[in-house]
Amino acid sequence: MELDPGIIYAFASDLLKEDLGRGDITTQSVVRGGAKGRGRFLARQDFVLCGLEISEAVFSTLDNTITLESRVYDGETIAASAEFAAIEGPAAVLLTGERTALNIMQRLSGVATLTKAFVDRIEGTGARILDTRKTTPGLRLLEKYAVTVGGGFNHRFGLDDGVLIKDNHIALAGGVRRAVELARRAVSHLMKIEVEVSSQAQLREAIAATADVIMLDNMTVDEVRESVKMIRERAPGAIVEVSGGINLENVRSYAECGVDLISAGAITHSVAAIDVSLKIRSV
Numbered sequence: 001m002e003l004d005p006g007i008i009y010a011f012a013s014d015l016l017k018e019d020l021g022r023g024d025i026t027t028q029s030v031v032r033g034g035a036k037g038r039g040r041f042l043a044r045q046d047f048v049l050c051g052l053e054i055s056e057a058v059f060s061t062l063d064n065t066i067t068l069e070s071r072v073y074d075g076e077t078i079a080a081s082a083e084f085a086a087i088e089g090p091a092a093v094l095l096t097g098e099r100t101a102l103n104i105m106q107r108l109s110g111v112a113t114l115t116k117a118f119v120d121r122i123e124g125t126g127a128r129i130l131d132t133r134k135t136t137p138g139l140r141l142l143e144k145y146a147v148t149v150g151g152g153f154n155h156r157f158g159l160d161d162g163v164l165i166k167d168n169h170i171a172l173a174g175g176v177r178r179a180v181e182l183a184r185r186a187v188s189h190l191m192k193i194e195v196e197v198s199s200q201a202q203l204r205e206a207i208a209a210t211a212d213v214i215m216l217d218n219m220t221v222d223e224v225r226e227s228v229k230m231i232r233e234r235a236p237g238a239i240v241e242v243s244g245g246i247n248l249e250n251v252r253s254y255a256e257c258g259v260d261l262i263s264a265g266a267i268t269h270s271v272a273a274i275d276v277s278l279k280i281r282s283v
Helices: 005-020 025-030 052-062 091-121 140-149 167-173 176-186 200-208 221-234 251-255
Strands: 036-043 067-069 083-090 128-130 163-165 193-197 213-217 239-243 261-263 276-282
Touching (some): 052 067, 091 140, 193 200
């Protein structure tokens, strides 16, 4: 997944509006006009880099004479204590954009780093790690980009991006089979129908309804293993996804059940920001 430059700068502008308001009062008071500065981006921990280009866009939105130097790119692992980029330009611009640039880089790098940890845990199983719609409001596109940087894959971007029949849909439709049938009548023949099941009874309904994708939700490892066996025997063409309660400790056990996809909300909604700093000096 790549981000269009226009989207990057639009995000940068929106992020700055929140912090800048009517102007950086402190910097305007303390830093003399025309002063130049150079900043060094320093890693305080090992992490997977994500958001460097967006951080650069934050500074460039404030002043297009800013120059950023780096020999690393999004997706690369940065070692603790490493200087991984440098930026130079008007000192006032570096100070004004500092927090916004760091915030977005720290957040996205956190998503990429945790995603990479999940991906590494299931290496060799054939399963894929997916994100969910459990993202920070307003940052979904950026966080889903960070998931791909970490080696994961994207599930739906929004409600208009695919059919996923969940428990409340099932309750209101009158059952799994009925919900799948209604959806199949309503949507294009090009669109897959995914249904969430949480019991063997619902699973049998989903198989009978010929759902294209079956999500095994909040099942134990043993239940998933049994369910996968049933699906492979009765609906060999169906894609099998597992979700609910997935973490770094159990993700490999689920992957080894033979599922195709593992969706983990934790990779976007439960990440810790990466500790990165920007040290600025006069030049």
